[in-house]
Amino acid sequence: MFASWIGYIVGGLVIGILARWIKPGADPMGWILTIVLGILGALAGGYLSQTMGITNTLVQWALAIVLAIVLLFIYEMIRKPKTRV
Template sequence: MDMIGSVIGWIVFGLVVGLLARLLHPGKDEMGLPATILLGVAGSLLGGGFWYLLQGGGDGFSPGGFFSALIFSIVLLAVGLFANDSRKRKLRG
């Protein structure tokens, strides 16, 4: 049951971080709820890993880790929107 709780916790945290990233990032994005969750979870993994390395270990659940996850989620969102826009332009000619 502990593993199921951890997975649910990651999904909820990913949803919160993903929604905040979408709220803070300017511009239009056409993402559904599953993509928002994946965005938040990916940003959390990258941001949390970065924060862990920056701190030299320690607790991953800290305000710095949360903000790092949020910043990485915004960066992932921007990169994804840029790549999607570039692909659309290339298809148009």
């Protein structure tokens, strides 16, 4: 069980870094938030691929990275300060 948690953390780190590298623009966030974002992308990608019946590991990783990028955009929209006119 401990090894699976380590796997999720390492996989989340890899997915989060890849998502930040692929997405254009600056993402001012720390390593912990990158890992959390990657883990959430991996969980969402795993759920979606299981729901769609996708068994190809490469496609599952690609889906997790795409969903992590979507989460990056959502995080950026929430975190961006509102400008007053």
